[in-house]
Amino acid sequence: MEHIQSDTRTPVHVIGGGLAGLTAAITAAESGARVTLYESHRTLGGRARTADGPYRTNEGPHALYHRGPLCTWLARRDLLGPVASVPPLEGLRFRFRRAGALRALPPVALLRLSRRNPRTAPVDAAFRDWAAGQVGDEGARAAAHFVAAALFHHDPGALSARFVQERLRRLTSLPPEARYPVGGWARLVERMAGHARGLGVTVETGARVDPRTLGELARTGPVAVATSLDAARVLLDDASLTWESGRTVLVDLAVRNRRGDPFIVSDLDAPGWVERFTAQDPGLAPAGEQLLQGQFPIGPGVGKAEGAARAEELLDLGFPGRRERTTWRSEALADGRTGAVDHPGTTWRDRPAIVRGDGIFLAGDQVAAPGLLSEVSFTSGLEAGLLAVRDAGRRSGSGVDLNQT
Structure with missing residues (x-):
């Protein structure tokens, strides 16, 4: 990974204390930058918050995929913490609704399709059309509905074949990739926040940043905007920030x-x-x-x-x-x-770019970064943090020192 040493005279600002924002803040701080993170809520975590009380719910599933870059990055920093995998016996209690009945096995066609290399799936075709040509209409329909677990979309068959197949392959890998942070996402957020503070990151909660405040911050140093795309669109007054x-x-x-x-x-x-x-x-x-x-x-x-x-x-x-x-x-x-979901003819590279100009960088789960679910937030946060440090070095006139680590 590229490591950039920053001149600490120029601060780096991070707006948003979710997974993307914490990743950006940690990345910049590890490179020597003076970092302040602003979170509008009283607690950190964004969509990775876990409810208080006896029922520890999250905003949707909270699995990590251990073959992805996020798990590796967390483990190297001793931030991954205790995680649970699918208990072997529970793996036998997987059930499928097919034709209105509960069954123990999915269609064979779905299993055959899940083994197809995602690179063989075209970017510019709809998943249902490509998959039907591979395994027939029934298998294509079942696979599209199955992979909705990682897409949250009402019609996965209409999305890019490459995009859907990449997720189908990872969702059905054996042994399963999914790992679950014990205690929910909140425990992972706590570890990341503690690490950020240990690196010297100033964390300000209850700190709502508006467009005027953003402009003031941007005059003093680079800014990583790690909010939802809707919030970023208003904050940056940029109508192009849609996906x-x-x-x-x-x-x-x-x-x-x-x-x-x-x-x-x-x-x-x-x-x-x-x-x-x-x-x-x-x-x-x-x-x-x-x-x-x-x-x-x-x-x-x-x-x-x-x-x-x-x-x-x-x-x-x-x-x-x-x-x-x-x-x-x-x-x-x-x-x-x-x-983000990608329609035929588009890939993650077509989403809103991380570099917005004038020292503004974008991070989140709908921007131009690869990965499955939370990995998009992580990857974009990492890139935004590195680019912010580079920009801080330019502003200070010290340049940057690039090392391979």
Whole structure:
């Protein structure tokens, strides 16, 4: 990785204390920069916050993928902490809804398609068209619905074949890539924040930055804007900062334990997914209860009630007696908060660029950076931090010292 030594006379500012912002701040501070991080909320974490109380829910699934760059980066800094993998026996409790019935196995065509090298999938074709040519219409449809677990999109078949196939391959890899931070995302955020402070990063929470304040900060040093794309568009007054994201209903449910409940129920009739997160991390719910988290993508203009109704159907099918066993429930609509999706003819390189000019750099889960889910925030945060340090060196007149580490 490129390492840049900065002249500390020029400060680096980071706006946003989520995963992207913390990564940018740590990266800049490790290069010697004087860094201040501004977070509008009273706590850090952004979309990686974990709810307080007995039910430790997150805004959607909170898995890390251990073959990706984020896990490696965290482990090198001793920030990964305890993580849980899928328990071997739970892997046998994977269930699929097909033609309205619960089944133990997916279609063979889905499994065949999941082994295809993503590089063989064209960028400029829709996934459903390419996949149907590989394994037939039924397998293509099932695969599109299955991979919605990592896309949060109501019609994955309409997206770029390369984009979807890359995610299908990683989602079905064996052994499974998914690793779960014990205690939820909040524990990981705490470790990253502690590391940032240990490097000298000044963290200001409850600090809302408006366009005028941003302009003042930018006159003193480079700024990494690590907010949602919607917030960045307003903050930078830049109408070009748009990219499609998913729209999904998130359902969190606590139920009393019942022997034999599945680990995961994947809806292959429509995009939908329920996972029993206490299978790998029992501390997410009180003793004797288990925490289910599901997401059900819906299209533009469709109300939350439709996604919630589909959730009811899948829960009833996969978790018998769950209505009588329910002890707590929450649901929310995540609109444009689930990362970028790429349509045919586009790749991550076509998303809003990290470099915005005049010492402004962009980071987040909808910008021009590769990766699966949270890896986009991480990769863009890393790049934004390095570029900010380079810019600080130019401003100070000291130049930069590039080393390979």
